């Protein structure tokens with residue numbers, strides 16, 4: 354039987370982070386809002402992605418995850434969610450990445466009216482995310498050696514739009530091991546259920562993938578954003594597989610004529626079954642789309658996110674504000690009780706850890722002081738441990 358650890362609670366420590374709030378969960382991981390503190394009141398909020406234990410325990414998955422995440426941590430682009438580090442705490446793998454305020458594209462698609470607004474919004478999202486994807490597809494290492502990364506899991510839930518109207522690609526580096534590098538076997542485990550409808554034919558057949566595989570997925574996202582429907586919504590994985598590999602792509606104007614006819618040709622080329630028939634790059638695809646559709650500016654996208662998703666954003670803002678101020682108050686209380694600078698940026702509880710960015714970190718004398726202070730103030734009586742339980746996103 355698969356062992357599953359209970360979800361983390363607000364107020365718990367995880368590696369060098371304080372867990373403040375559960376943000377959500379997907380097929381492979383749980384996401385938390387975390388806080389890292391440092392000297393002089395330094396504080397950084399991060400999103401912590403904890404890989405589900407039953408996956409992290411699979412040695413093949415682990416190895417692929419570590420390899421890919423090592424590369425993903427090197428990615429640095431305004432349209433890619435920044436991974437700060439990959440680490441292990443309490444025997445669990447996790448990623449710490451930038452915390453984003455905003456909504457995923459699927460939430461925005463659901464809220465936006467179809468027609469002109471959906472079209473100009475989609476053009477903006479495609480243009481921005483294509484830049485992030487193109488950067489990864491054409492990545493080089495420090496010696497100039499090409500190290501292209503294919504995302505492999507582009508979908509509306511992995512494209513995020515911030516309240517400033519900036520689009521970010523999420524979950525780079527997680528996708529590869531999700532498909533085991535070869536899409537076939539792992540898709541049948543159910544890990545990827547729900548993502549099959551965005552996979553290009555070569556990916557579901559387990560053939561070689563490249564940037565054009567992500568382009569196909571982006572084409573599906575565009576079709577869905579314009580129609581508000583699922584393109585490859587079928588009852589079984591087999592029927593999805595068959596539709597992706599055999600069925601022609603229906604016109605986005607099939608139900609109601611709302612879009613320029615030229616959009617169908619752009620989508621059809623992005624969704625060509627043979628990668629050689631697609632655009633050569635995601636950037637080329639975006640350029641062609643934005644020749645036909647005038648994309649929204651960042652400010653327009655920001656305005657739309659803030660107005661269409663006002664309730665959801667306000668709720669999240671309130672939750673975050675509450676847990677952050679409670680956690681600050683708890684830190685101050687603890688500092689007053691122990692007289693120690695408990696928020697020094699050192700690994701206090703776990704001792705030395707190894708991470709992919711910084712390598713081994715030794716416990717400093719300051720850490721020992723804090724460790725001693727913490728030992729003098731046992732976990733149960735620590736104010737920090739009284740932090741709020743994570744609230745599930747509604």
Ligand SMILES: Nc1ncnc2c1ncn2[C@@H]1O[C@H](COP(=O)(O)OP(=O)(O)OP(=O)(O)O)[C@@H](O)[C@H]1O
Nearest residue numbers: 377378379380381382384400451452453457510511
């Ligand atoms: N860095 C981040 N900052 C803020 N919210 C995020 C961040 N990364 C992901 N999220 C949100 O957290 C939730 C869970 O994300 P997660 O990637 O685990 O699941 P998913 O994308 O819904 O499914 P999956 O990736 O397994 O297909 C989603 O609503 C996502 O938009």
Ligand SMILES: [Mg+2]
Nearest residue numbers: 379510511524
């Ligand atoms: Mg995701």
